Amino acid sequence: MQKLLIIGGVAAGATAAARARRLDAKAEITVLEAGPDVSFANCGLPYYIGGDIDSRSKLILQSPESFKSQYNVTVITETEALSLDREGKKVRALHKPSGEEREYSYDSLILAQGGKPLVPPLKGVGLDHVFSLWTLQDMDGIDDFIRTRNPENAVVVGGGFIGLEMVEALRKRGLQVSVVERLPHVMPVMEGEIAGFLQEELLSYGVGVYTSRSVEEISSSQVLLDDGTRLRADMVLMSVGVRPTLKLATEAGLELGDAGGLLVDQYLRTSDPGIFAAGDMVEIEHRINGAKVRIPLAGPANRQGRIAANNALGVPKSYSGSQGTSIVRVFEAVAGSTGLNLNQARQAGFRAEAVTVHKEHHTSYYPGSQQVTVLVIYDRETGRILGGQTAGYAGADRRLDVLATAAAAGMRVHELAELDLAYSPPLGSANDAINMAAFAAENRISGYSPALTAAELDQFVQRHKPAFIDVRDYFAFERSHVNGADHVPLTHLAQRIGSIVKDRPVIVYDDTGKKAHQALRQLVQAGFDEVYNLSGGYTSLERHARALGFSHLHVPLLQPEEKSLEGNGEEEDELAVQESAGTLSGHGTLVIDVRTPEEFSFGAYPDSVNIPLDALGYRAEEITDKNREIIVYCASGARSAYASRMLRQMGFSDVKNGGGLMDMMENLA
Numbered sequence: 001m002q003k004l005l006i007i008g009g010v011a012a013g014a015t016a017a018a019r020a021r022r023l024d025a026k027a028e029i030t031v032l033e034a035g036p037d038v039s040f041a042n043c044g045l046p047y048y049i050g051g052d053i054d055s056r057s058k059l060i061l062q063s064p065e066s067f068k069s070q071y072n073v074t075v076i077t078e079t080e081a082l083s084l085d086r087e088g089k090k091v092r093a094l095h096k097p098s099g100e101e102r103e104y105s106y107d108s109l110i111l112a113q114g115g116k117p118l119v120p121p122l123k124g125v126g127l128d129h130v131f132s133l134w135t136l137q138d139m140d141g142i143d144d145f146i147r148t149r150n151p152e153n154a155v156v157v158g159g160g161f162i163g164l165e166m167v168e169a170l171r172k173r174g175l176q177v178s179v180v181e182r183l184p185h186v187m188p189v190m191e192g193e194i195a196g197f198l199q200e201e202l203l204s205y206g207v208g209v210y211t212s213r214s215v216e217e218i219s220s221s222q223v224l225l226d227d228g229t230r231l232r233a234d235m236v237l238m239s240v241g242v243r244p245t246l247k248l249a250t251e252a253g254l255e256l257g258d259a260g261g262l263l264v265d266q267y268l269r270t271s272d273p274g275i276f277a278a279g280d281m282v283e284i285e286h287r288i289n290g291a292k293v294r295i296p297l298a299g300p301a302n303r304q305g306r307i308a309a310n311n312a313l314g315v316p317k318s319y320s321g322s323q324g325t326s327i328v329r330v331f332e333a334v335a336g337s338t339g340l341n342l343n344q345a346r347q348a349g350f351r352a353e354a355v356t357v358h359k360e361h362h363t364s365y366y367p368g369s370q371q372v373t374v375l376v377i378y379d380r381e382t383g384r385i386l387g388g389q390t391a392g393y394a395g396a397d398r399r400l401d402v403l404a405t406a407a408a409a410g411m412r413v414h415e416l417a418e419l420d421l422a423y424s425p426p427l428g429s430a431n432d433a434i435n436m437a438a439f440a441a442e443n444r445i446s447g448y449s450p451a452l453t454a455a456e457l458d459q460f461v462q463r464h465k466p467a468f469i470d471v472r473d474y475f476a477f478e479r480s481h482v483n484g485a486d487h488v489p490l491t492h493l494a495q496r497i498g499s500i501v502k503d504r505p506v507i508v509y510d511d512t513g514k515k516a517h518q519a520l521r522q523l524v525q526a527g528f529d530e531v532y533n534l535s536g537g538y539t540s541l542e543r544h545a546r547a548l549g550f551s552h553l554h555v556p557l558l559q560p561e562e563k564s565l566e567g568n569g570e571e572e573d574e575l576a577v578q579e580s581a582g583t584l585s586g587h588g589t590l591v592i593d594v595r596t597p598e599e600f601s602f603g604a605y606p607d608s609v610n611i612p613l614d615a616l617g618y619r620a621e622e623i624t625d626k627n628r629e630i631i632v633y634c635a636s637g638a639r640s641a642y643a644s645r646m647l648r649q650m651g652f653s654d655v656k657n658g659g660g661l662m663d664m665m666e667n668l669a
Contacts, residue, residue, distance in 0.1 A: 001026050001027065001028055002024065002026075002027045002028070002107045002108065002313065003027070003028045003030075003105060003106050003107045003108075004020055004027050004028070004029045004030070004106065004107065004108050004109075004110070004309075004312055004313065005030050005032070005091060005104055005105075005106035005108075005109050005110070006020075006029070006030070006031045006032070006109075006110045006112060007031075007032050007081045007091065007109070007110070007111050007112065007113055007248070008031075008032075008033065008034075008111065008112035008113040008114055008279065009031040009032070009033035009038035009039060009075055009077070009112075010033070010035075010038065010039060010040065010042065010112075010114060011042070011112075011114070011279055011298055011301040011302055011305065012110075012112035012114070012278035012279030012280075012301040012302065012304055012305035012308070013031055013033070013110070013112035013278075013279070013305060014031070014038060014039035014061075014062060014067075014305070015301075015302045015303075015305030015306050015309075016110050016112060016278060016305035016306065016308050016309040016312075017029055017031050017067065017071065017073045017075075017309070018071055018073075019305065019306045019309035019310065020073075020309040020312065020313055021071040021072065021073060023309065023310065023313050023315055024313050027313065028074075029071075029072075029073045029074065030073075030074045030075075030076070030104060031067070031073060031074070031075045031076070032076055032079045032080075032081055032091070032093055032104065033075065033076070033077045033078075033079065034078070034079065034080040034081070034113075035077065035078065035135055035137075036077055036078050036136075036137065037060070037077065037135065037136050038062060038063065038064060038067065038075050038077055039060075039061045039062035039063075039067075040059050040060055040061060040135075040136055041058075041059040041060075041061055042134065042135070042298075043298050044058075044059050045059070045133055045134075045136070045138070045139040046133065046162065046165035046166050046168070046169045047165070047169070048139060048143070049133075049139060049142055049143055049146075049166070049169040049170075049173070050165075050168055050169030050170075050172040050173065051169075051172055051173070052172075055596055055612065055613070055614050056136075056613070056614050057594070057596075057612070057613035057614060057634075057639045057642070058596075059136065060136075060613075060638050060639055060642055061638060062638050063075075063637075063638045063641035063642055064076070064077060064641070065637065065638075065641035065644070065657055066636060066637040066638040066641055066659075069637055069659060070636075070637070076095070078095065078096045078097055079093050079094065079095050079096065079102075080093060080094045080096060081093045081113075081248050082094055082101070082248075083248070083251065083252070084109075084248055084249075084251070084252035086252055086253070086272050086274075086275070088105075089105055089106050089107065089109070089274065090103055090104065090105050090106070091103070091104045091105075091106065091109070092104075106274075107274070108274055108275075108276065108312035108313065109274060109275045109276070109312075110275075110276045110277065110278065110305075110308050110309065110312050111248070111249060111262065111270070111275065111276070111277040111278075111281065112277070112278050112279045112281070112301075112305060112308075113244075113245040113246075113248065113249075113279075113281050114244075114245055114279050114280040114281060114296075114301075115242040115243055115244045115245055115280040115281060115296055116134065116242065116243055116245060117132040117133075117134050117238065117239070117240075117241070117242060117243075118238075118240050118241040118242065118243050119132065119238055120215075120238075120240060122215055122216070122217060122218060123216075123217045123218065124217055124218030124219055125218060125238065127218060127219075127220065127236075129145065129149075129151070129220070129233075129234065129235045129236060130218060130235075130236045130237075130238060131145070131235065131236070131237050131238070132237070132238050132239070133162055133166060133237065133239065142235075142237070145235060146170075146173050146175075146235075149234070149235075151175060151234030151235045152175060152176060152232075152234055153175060153176045153177075153178075153231075153232040153233055153234050153235075154170045154175045154176070154177045154178075154233060154234065154235045154236065154237065155177075155178050155179075155180060155215075155223045155231050155233040155235075155236050155237075156170070156177060156178070156179045156180070156236075156237045156239060157179075157180050157215050157223075157236065157237065157238050157239060157240055158179075158180075158181065158238065158239035158240040158241070159179050159180075159181030159183075159185070159186030159187060159188070159209075159211070160186075160187065160188070160239060160241070161187075161326065161328050162239045163179060163181075163186075163237070163239035164179070164186060164187070164198070164202075164328055164330045165328065165329075165330075166237050166239065167179050167202065167207055167330070168205075168329075168330055168331055170237075171205055171206070171207065171331075171565060172565055175234075175235075176206065176208075176232075177207050177208070178207065178208035178209075178210060178223075178231050178233075179202065179207060179208070179209055179210065180210045180213055180214070180215055180223070180225065180231075181209075181210070181211045181212075181213075182212070182213065182214045182240075183211070183212070184211055184212050184547070184548050185199065185211050185547035185548060186198055186199055186202070186209070186211065186547075187328065187335065189324075189326075189337055189341060190335060190337050190341065190389055191341060191342060191354070191375060191389055191453075191455060191544075192454065192455055192543070192544040192547040192548040193356065193373075193375070193453075193454050193455070193536060193540040193541075193543040193544040193547070194335050194337070194373070194375065194389045194390075194391050194543070195335075195543075195547040196542070196543030196544055196545070196546040196547035196548075197333060197335060197373065197391045197543050198328075198330050198333055198335050198391075199211075199546055199547055200333075200543070200546055200560045201330050201331050201332070201333035201560075202330060202331075203560040204331075204560040204561055204562060204563040205331050205563050205564075205565065206562075208231070210225060210229065210231070211547075213225045213226055213227055213229065214226045218233070218236055221233065221234065223236060242280060242296045244260065244261050244262065244280055244281040244282075244294065244296075245280075245281055246261075246262060246281060249262050249270070249277070249281070252272075254270045254271050254272060254275065255270070255271035257283040257292050258283075258292055259283040259292050259293050259294050260283070260294060261281060261282050261283030261284075261294040262277050262281050262282045262283065263282075263283060263292075264276070264277050264282050264283075264284065266285070266318040266319055267307075267311045267316065267317070267318055267319070268282070268284075268304055268307055268308045268311060268319055269311060276308040276311055276312050277308065278301065278304035278305045278307070278308040279296075279301040279304060279305065280294075280296035280301060282294075282304070284300070284304070284319065284321055284322055285320075285321035286321055286322070286323065286324070286340075287320060287321040287322060287323040287339075287407075287408060288323055288339045288340050288345075288348075288386055288387065288407060289340065289344075289345075289348040289349075289350075290321075291348065293322075293324075295322045295324045297322070297324065297325075297326055299322075299325070300322040300324075303319075304319060307319045320408075323338055323339045323340075323387070323404065323407055323408060324337070324338065324339070325337070325338040325339075325400065325401075325404040326338075327396070327397055327400060331563070331565075332393050332563075333391070333392075333393060334390075334391065334392060334393065334396040334397060335389070335390065335391040335396060336389065336390055336391075336396060336397065336400040337387065337388070337389040337400075338387055338388055338389075338400060338403050338404040338407055339377065339385070339386050339387025339388060339403070339404070339407040340352070340377060340386045340387040341377065341387060341389070342354050342377055342453075342455060344387075345377055345379075345386045345387065350379045350386060351379055351380040351381050352377055352378070352379060352380070352386060353377070353378060353380045353441075353444060353445075354375055354376060354377045354378070354453050354455075354535070355375070355376055355437055355440040355441045355444055355451055355453070355535045355536075356373065356374070356375045356376075356437070356440075356453060356454075356513070356535045356536030356540050357373070357374050357433055357436045357437045357440055357512065357513060357514075357535075357536065358371050358372070358373050358433075358511075358512040358513070358536060358537070358539050358540075359371065359372060359374070359429070359432075359433040359436055359512070360372070360429065361392060361394045361395030361398075361428075361433070362395070362425060362426055362427055362428050362429060363425040363426075363428075363429050363430075365425070366425040366426050368394075370392060370393045370394040370395065371392060371393075371512075371539075372390065372391070372392035372394065372395040372396055372399060372433050373389075373390060373391040373392055373396070373433075373536070373539075373540075374388065374390050374399050374403070374433045374434060374436070374437040375388055375389040375390070375437070375536075376388045376403065376413075376416070376437045376438065376440075376441055377389075378413050378441055378445075380445055382412065383412035383413040383414060383441075383445065384410060384411075384412055384413075385403070385406045385407045385410075385411050385412070385413065385416060386407065387403070387407055388400070388403035388404075388406075388407065388437075389403075390403065395433075399432075399433055399434055402419070402421065402434050403434070406419075413438050413441045413442055413445065414438070414442060416434065416435070416437075416438035416441075417435055417438035417439055417441075417442055418435075419434065419435065419438075421434060421435070440513070440517075440535065443517070444535075449517050449520055449521065449533055450520075450530075450531065450532045450533065451513075451532060451533045451534070451535040452507065452532045452533075452534060452535060453535045453536065453540070454534070454535075454536060454540045454541050454543070454544035454545075455544060457507075457534070457541070457544075457550070457553070458550050458551055458552050458553070460505075460507075460532075461550075461552040461553050462551070462552045464504065464505050465504060466504055466505040466506060466507045466532075467486065467500070467501050467504055467505070467506050467507070468482045468484060468485035468486065468506075468507050468508075468509065468553075469485065469486050469488050469500060469506060469507070469508045469509070469519070470482065470485045470486065470487050470488070470509060470510075470538075471488060471489060471490040471493065471508055471509070471510050471515055471516055471519045472487075472489070472509075472510050472511055472515075472538065473489055474487075474489070476511065476538070479558065480538075480542070480555075480556045480557075480558055481538075481556075482509070482541070482553055482554070482555055483553065483554035483555070483556070484553075484554075485509075486499075486500070488500070490510070490515050490518065490519055493519055493522055493523075494522065497522070497523070497526050500523070500528075502527075502528060502529070504530075505530040505531070505532065506523065506528060506530065506531045506532070507531075507532045507533075507534055508520050508523070508531065508532070508533060508534070509533070509534035509537050509538055509541065510537050510538065511537045511538050511539055512536065512537040512539055513533055513534065513535055513536050513537040513540075514537075516533045516534060516537060517533050520532070520533045541555055542555060542557065542558075545557060584609060584619070584622040584623050585622070585623075585624060587625065587628065588628075588629075589628075589629045589630075589631060590609065590623065590628055590629065590630045590631070591605055591607065591608040591609065591630075591631045591632075591633070591658070591664075592608065592609050592610075592611050592616075592630060592631070592632045592633075592643070593605065593608045593609065593610045593611070593632075593633060593634070593661075594611060594612060594613040594616060594632055594633070594634050594639050594640055594643045595610070595612065595613075595634050595635055595639070595661075596612050597610060597612065599635060603661070604661070605633065605658075605661065605664045605665065605668065606668070608633075613634070613639050613642065613643055616643055616646055616647070617646065620646075620647060620650055620652070623652070626651050626652050626653060627652075627653050627654060628652075628654065629654045629656070630647060630652060630654060630655045630656070631655075631656045631657075631658045631664075632644055632647070632655065632656070632657060632658060633657070633658035633659060633660065633661060633663070633664045634660065634661070635660055635661060636659075636660045637657065637659035637660045637663070640657045640658060640659065640660075641657050643657075644656070644657040
């Protein structure tokens with residue numbers, strides 16, 4: 001019987017354990033988890049704080065008890081691995097509740113210890129109103145602080161995924177929020193124009209955005225920035241990055257990589273052939289350029305856990321790497337990226353270019369269409385898709401997945417242009433935004449319609465002093481335009497073409513780039529030698545200006561539209577608790593269903609009482625007999641295991657976990 005030991009039980013570790021059991025019914029599988037919880041939905045934590053997820057128990061995916069009953073996997077929580085004896089194939093660990101040190105042997109070992117939030121050594125970072133968000137306990141601490149201390153102002157330090165998700169969550173709880181980002185714009189991995197879309201959304205909801213600035217000091221009521229700005233802060237959330245948990249691996253002499261993670265090969269095997277690793281702690285091969293990188297994301301971690309289990313049990317399977325596909329929603333705005341951004345692609349040695357299009361996410365004539373942005377990054381010499389980014393209020397996720405698939409498959413621009421994508425008026429367009437972006441890339445590569453992105457514009461203006469031609473209508477031009485641009489509406493271009501200068505490059509722009517392409521073709525056919533379409537038009541220009549600004553041209557920025565939140569969390573809804581014929585008082589066996597009222601309404605064990613897990617802490621006080629036999633159940637056994645522990649901690653002596661509803665009904669039969 002093979003002994004598989006897994007250190008870490010959240011994303012990669014939990015997946016590895018489940019996969020290992022499916023591969024080998026006889027293997028002895030043990031998971032050591034340093035924290036109190038195993039297999040919880042850490043990506044959902046901000047959404048519970050913000051009220052989007054109304055039940056804490058929904059974040060609990062598995063428990064030690066459910067792992068045992070469903071997979072015959074032994075999970076030991078609150079157990080920290082202290083040392084690794086590679087030669088003896090043993091791990092020494094501390095069981096924190098008892099203080100006892102224990103030894104675990106293995107035939108194969110999977111390290112899945114993940115990472116921990118970076119906490120910079122700032123003055124005041126240890127104050128009780130300063131938080132990080134990584135675990136259920138972190139989430140509970142933040143939630144409790146808001147409930148009991150009623151903070152009015154918050155500062156979020158870090159404009160990445162968790163930082164922006166927490167900005168939204170805190171605004172929904174009624175706080176005034178500022179976000180501080182050390183780099184030039186939020187979501188630094190994204191292009192400036194995509195980040196500008198997000199920053200405009202933040203400003204629309206009254207969020208203060210402070211980029212290219214760092215925190216110097218935190219006090220009880222303020223945050224001091226390095227430029228002297230003082231921000232009011234009744235609470236502070238630190239979200240500046242993740243550091244891989246490598247102490248055990250380092251002390252055991254396992255090899256680390258240049259990117260700062262644990263080095264693994266294509267089989268996720270470390271420098272020790274008996275030890276595999278997965279998740280946030282490892283560095284893997286980037287799927288586009290082959291570089292070793294760390295990509296601490298849930299999707300890659302879960303897939304790595306699955307593959308590590310295969311290889312640990314002698315079922316060879318290679319890992320193709322990751323390209324870092326990721327997406328974020330900030331209030332109503334959505335933006336995502338996949339593969340390499342433009343700077344990364346050029347640094348990797350590609351002759352990288354990009355184009356941007358803005359198009360309705362479904363046909364414009366069907367009600368409810370919204371503009372979606374697609375930015376495609378490709379190699380000019382080969383046409384290979386290197387990456388891409390999308391943004392919008394609808395449809396950005398679908399387009400991002402197409403770009404991710406295209407980049408992973410090594411597709412070329414011309415293949416993307418000819419891709420058949422689903423179309424129906426309520427759902428798409430005959431030529432999707434993906435197709436249109438590929439058309440624009442083909443036109444730029446061939447020279448049929450030369451283009452410049454907003455990111456390339458500043459340097460081009462500095463070197464070539466081009467003329468700008470704005471072909472939008474009068475009202476759009478009056479509202480805002482590039483300083484010094486000539487206004488020549490497209491409908492008047494033929495009549496006024498003789499007034500346009502020919503002694504320097506000409507850049508034409510409209511709102512999105514579509515009409516400017518038409519104008520460019522007219523100018524080229526009229527004898528203009530050097531004409532460029534501003535890819536993405538004024539929409540991209542304005543977004544880039546909001547995120548990064550320009551040094552060599554002036555783009556006035558309009559005040560973002562003010563938006564408000566409905567039901568921002570200031571008034572809390574009471575939990576609706578439905579009960580069946582069962583009673584909490586009296587004697588005899590008490591059966592408690594800890595699912596949600598909605599789940600309970602679809603069917604329940606006879607005479608059971610519905611007490612949702614979130615309400616159990618205070619409803620249990622109604623059970624007067626601490627020695628009464630209590631059976632708790634839920635849908636799968638995970639939440640009921642958690643409830644069983646809660647009741648025992650509250651002093652109830654005869655508590656049994658009934659598992660899932662189907663288990664209960666089977667026992668009834």
